[in-house]
Amino acid sequence: MPTLIDGRAVADRILADVKERAAALVARRGRPPGLAVVLVGEDPASRAYVRSKAKTCAALGFYSVKHELPADTTQEALLALVETLNLDPLVDGILVQSPLPKGLDESAVVHALDPAKDVDGFHPMNVAKLALDDPTGFAPCTPLGCQRLLLEAGVETSGARVVILGRSLIVGKSLALLLMQKGQGADATVTVAHSRTRDLAAVTRDADVVVAAIGRPRTLRAEHVREGAVVIDVGINRVDDPSDKRGYRLVGDVDFDAVAPQCRAITPVPGGVGPMTIAMLMQNTLKAYGQRTEG
Numbered sequence: 655m656p657t658l659i660d661g662r663a664v665a666d667r668i669l670a671d672v673k674e675r676a677a678a679l680v681a682r683r684g685r686p687p688g689l690a691v692v693l694v695g696e697d698p699a700s701r702a703y704v705r706s707k708a709k710t711c712a713a714l715g716f717y718s719v720k721h722e723l724p725a726d727t728t729q730e731a732l733l734a735l736v737e738t739l740n741l742d743p744l745v746d747g748i749l750v751q752s753p754l755p756k757g758l759d760e761s762a763v764v765h766a767l768d769p770a771k772d773v774d775g776f777h778p779m780n781v782a783k784l785a786l787d788d789p790t791g792f793a794p795c796t797p798l799g800c801q802r803l804l805l806e807a808g809v810e811t812s813g814a815r816v817v818i819l820g821r822s823l824i825v826g827k828s829l830a831l832l833l834m835q836k837g838q839g840a841d842a843t844v845t846v847a848h849s850r851t852r853d854l855a856a857v858t859r860d861a862d863v864v865v866a867a868i869g870r871p872r873t874l875r876a877e878h879v880r881e882g883a884v885v886i887d888v889g890i891n892r893v894d895d896p897s898d899k900r901g902y903r904l905v906g907d908v909d910f911d912a913v914a915p916q917c918r919a920i921t922p923v924p925g926g927v928g929p930m931t932i933a934m935l936m937q938n939t940l941k942a943y944g945q946r947t948e949g
């Protein structure tokens with residue numbers, strides 16, 4: 655049987671460590687780390703994410719402020735709020751929950767963020783720092799969480815062949831940059847596959863580690879994975895399930911039942927990468943706080 659990589663347990667340990675380090679810094683610097691979350695519109699999944707971020711902030715003793723704006727908010731109003739938060743001395747991290755309602759320019763909003771408060775890691779300055787191996791930048795939280803899970807599960811990435819399915823900035827492309835850096839939890843030989851990749855199974859079967867981040871339920875099947883591989887499933891997909899009281903359940907991009915028996919280790923969905931994303935957000939917020947209050 656494969657090892658089940660328990661993201662919830664790892665995330666809990668990271669959050670306990672963040673809480674302890676934050677408390678030590680607060681004693682010296684006089685105020686807690688602060689995270690501002692901006693939610694525009696009514697998307698239920700986004701609402702749930704924002705709620706859980708606020709709850710986690712409270713559990714860690716962070717200051718958190720939530721701005722909920724209606725779906726018809728103008729671009730100007732949203733940019734004005736970002737500017738206010740950029741200037742707020744109690745706010746170390748700003749997160750504008752994605753996706754924004756139609757009509758709002760997400761890229762312009764990301765460009766408007768102070769890069770020193772961009773704890774999501776999407777500002778061009780932070781993307782450049784990631785590509786340049788500059789540790790003062792902020793890497794996106796989900797790829798950071800995937801890397802940390804591999805480390806915590808004792809998976810050797812140095813020299814390993816890693817195939818990542820998906821080339822988005824939020825996951826695939828950023829994870830590729832992280833894993834090809836030099837150092838611990840990196841030094842991998844990385845291949846990034848996407849919807850135009852020819853003979854996907856031939857590419858993924860060659861991998862020691864496969865990361866699926868494509869947003870299509872149960873797409874990575876047994877024939878894609880070689881015996882003894884490690885599989886990280888980033889996907890979060892709702893599939894209809896009349897037996898569940900919500901009418902749906904969450905599944906990953908990996909056909910877990912078919913793939914797991916031949917893996918050395920695999921993440922479940924839910925309870926794998928998901929909890930790590932929020933833990934890394936808190937870690938990035940503490941890092942921003944540390945950088946902004948040092949000296």
Ligand code: NAP
Nearest residue numbers: 796820821822825848849867868869888889890927928931
């Ligand atoms: P995205 O922006 O839609 O990107 C999907 C990527 O997958 C694209 O690069 C696409 O290729 C590629 N792709 C689609 N079908 C494919 C196939 N059959 N074979 C190979 N590649 C294929 O999605 P995303 O934002 O990266 O998210 C991916 C998944 O991760 C989603 O399920 C999302 O919910 C989940 N997610 C989870 C977390 C978390 O906290 N756990 C965070 C973020 C995202 P092209 O570029 O050619 O179109």
